[in-house]
Amino acid sequence: MAAPLKSIRITGDKLEIVNQLVLPHTVEFIEIKTIEEAHDAIKTMKIRGAPAIASLASLSVSFYLERALRQSTPPDFFASTDALQAHITPILDFLFTARPTAVNLGAATRRLAQTLEASFTTGKDARATAEALLAEGRAIADEDVGRNKEMSKWGGDWLVERVKANGGSGKQLNVLTVCNTGSLATSGYGTALGLITYLHETGSLGKAYFTQTAPYHQGSRLTALELQTLKIPSTMICDTMVGSLFQHHEIHAVVVGADRVVRNGDTANKIGTYNAAVLAARHKIPFIVVAPVSTVDLDVADGSGYVAPLVLFHVLYKLKFVPRIPIEQRPPLEACLVRGALYPLRGDKEQAVVMITPEGLDGIYNPSFDVTPADLITAIVTEKGVAVKREGEAWIDLSGIV
Ligand SMILES: CSC[C@H]1O[C@H](OP(=O)(O)O)[C@H](O)[C@@H]1O
Numbered sequence: 001m002a003a004p005l006k007s008i009r010i011t012g013d014k015l016e017i018v019n020q021l022v023l024p025h026t027v028e029f030i031e032i033k034t035i036e037e038a039h040d041a042i043k044t045m046k047i048r049g050a051p052a053i054a055s056l057a058s059l060s061v062s063f064y065l066e067r068a069l070r071q072s073t074p075p076d077f078f079a080s081t082d083a084l085q086a087h088i089t090p091i092l093d094f095l096f097t098a099r100p101t102a103v104n105l106g107a108a109t110r111r112l113a114q115t116l117e118a119s120f121t122t123g124k125d126a127r128a129t130a131e132a133l134l135a136e137g138r139a140i141a142d143e144d145v146g147r148n149k150e151m152s153k154w155g156g157d158w159l160v161e162r163v164k165a166n167g168g169s170g171k172q173l174n175v176l177t178v179c180n181t182g183s184l185a186t187s188g189y190g191t192a193l194g195l196i197t198y199l200h201e202t203g204s205l206g207k208a209y210f211t212q213t214a215p216y217h218q219g220s221r222l223t224a225l226e227l228q229t230l231k232i233p234s235t236m237i238c239d240t241m242v243g244s245l246f247q248h249h250e251i252h253a254v255v256v257g258a259d260r261v262v263r264n265g266d267t268a269n270k271i272g273t274y275n276a277a278v279l280a281a282r283h284k285i286p287f288i289v290v291a292p293v294s295t296v297d298l299d300v301a302d303g304s305g306y307v308a309p310l311v312l313f314h315v316l317y318k319l320k321f322v323p324r325i326p327i328e329q330r331p332p333l334e335a336c337l338v339r340g341a342l343y344p345l346r347g348d349k350e351q352a353v354v355m356i357t358p359e360g361l362d363g364i365y366n367p368s369f370d371v372t373p374a375d376l377i378t379a380i381v382t383e384k385g386v387a388v389k390r391e392g393e394a395w396i397d398l399s400g401i402v
Pocket residue numbers: 048049050051179180181182185186190191192218256257258259268269270271368
């Protein structure tokens with residue numbers, strides 16, 4: 001089986017990402033040399049996927065500090081731990097502003113801020129604190145793959161058992177997924193796509209169906225490429241075909257990732273997820289969310305998502321007050337454009353960005369995420385296990401999986 005593309009590549013002291021804007025036809029690595037470049041890559045979605053953006057943000061801090069530690073003349077911010085904290089805190093705040101909905105990014109920058117804070121109690125000097133920070137930044141990225149495998153196994157085994165309990169064989173399972181949650185969205189293996197890969201590896205998968213996931217087309221550009229590379233049997237559908245798929249094909253589960261799972265189990269994920277959940281409920285198809293513990297945000301009670309002016313969101317976040325899920329609104333223009341290679345494909349696979357709306361169109365609605373209420377979710381899976389919604393309840397008890 002060919003290895004799938006990874007979103008982040010580290011070669012010696014070089015940090016690179018695959019530019020996901022030009023996949024699947026062009027594989028372009030971009031070196032991330034500065035914090036600003038990391039921020040820009042996340043904001044413009046050259047890299048995307050909740051865990052992957054947290055990994056890049058953390059690694060950009062690690063690389064920044066590694067370079068600083070290597071300088072023959074130490075920078076001023078190594079004068080004291082206070083100076084280091086005064087220098088690094090605005091960097092973490094800045095990275096956090098790149099995208100608001102996926103809580104993993106905030107969890108990563110907060111974890112680094114806590115590492116900084118801890119050095120005051122342990123009495124570490126500035127250089128030792130920098131060493132601790134850069135190790136923590138690398139750990140955030142490294143631990144992602146292992147936990148993805150764990151949650152995939154938990155979720156895959158649970159689904160097989162559930163199908164068997166309902167009289168099925170637990171083999172040839174057909175699942176639908178939305179967006180891209182594989183290697184490109186994480187540090188490796190994936191969350192929902194990890195579960196699908198696990199079913200395939202253990203001989204239980206029939207076919208993986210996936211939506212194109214407009215307007216960025218994570219499905220048709222990225223999930224398609226990953227499934228093709230892994231040789232996993234799959235079929236792409238347009239976003240509008242979910243209902244038809246459920247009417248005419250046997251689908252055993254819908255499996256999706258998440259950008260933020262809140263205290264009652266309500267889940268923010270890629271736009272279109274809620275549509276699939278409503279249709280899955282109508283067709284009595286289990287709806288499963290797969291995400292790491294770092295995607296769970298117990299500070300938010302429920303998913304009454306809001307569209308906040310970003311500035312307000314960041315002020316509230318600094319005050320440790322995030323009452324609701326902030327829903328990112330992408331630039332309207334992104335919903336008017338389609339990216340790809342010129343067709344028919346030529347050897348050079350020349351990239352094109354095509355406008356599919358009249359010029360100057362007013363009134364474009366382009367939220368990047370929607371919120372699926374917990375009452376439409378059958379189970380939420382993390383690396384710690386599976387939380388199943390109890391019969392008759394509209395929320396999910398997450399206490400056993402966080
Ligand atoms: C493995 S979680 C990926 C998560 O991120 C996606 O969003 P985006 O492509 O905008 O970063 C989507 O919501 C996925 O479920």
